Amino acid sequence: MLVTLQPAGKLEEFFVALAALKTEPTEQEVALLFATHEMKVLGPPLKID
Numbered sequence: 001m002l003v004t005l006q007p008a009g010k011l012e013e014f015f016v017a018l019a020a021l022k023t024e025p026t027e028q029e030v031a032l033l034f035a036t037h038e039m040k041v042l043g044p045p046l047k048i049d
Contacts, residue, residue: 009037009038010037010038010039011037013037014033014034014037014039017033017036017037018033
């Protein structure tokens with residue numbers, strides 16, 4: 001998959017913060033991380049079949 005973002009906004013900072021997590025975040029922690037970087041979670045995580 002190839003994704004292009006222009007402007008990238010705070011996406012790089014988001015990935016740095018995500019990589020710094022030591023454990024898998026809760027849904028609330030994910031929502032806060034997204035909100036901190038001006039994004040919003042719009043639905044549940046995708047399920048693996």
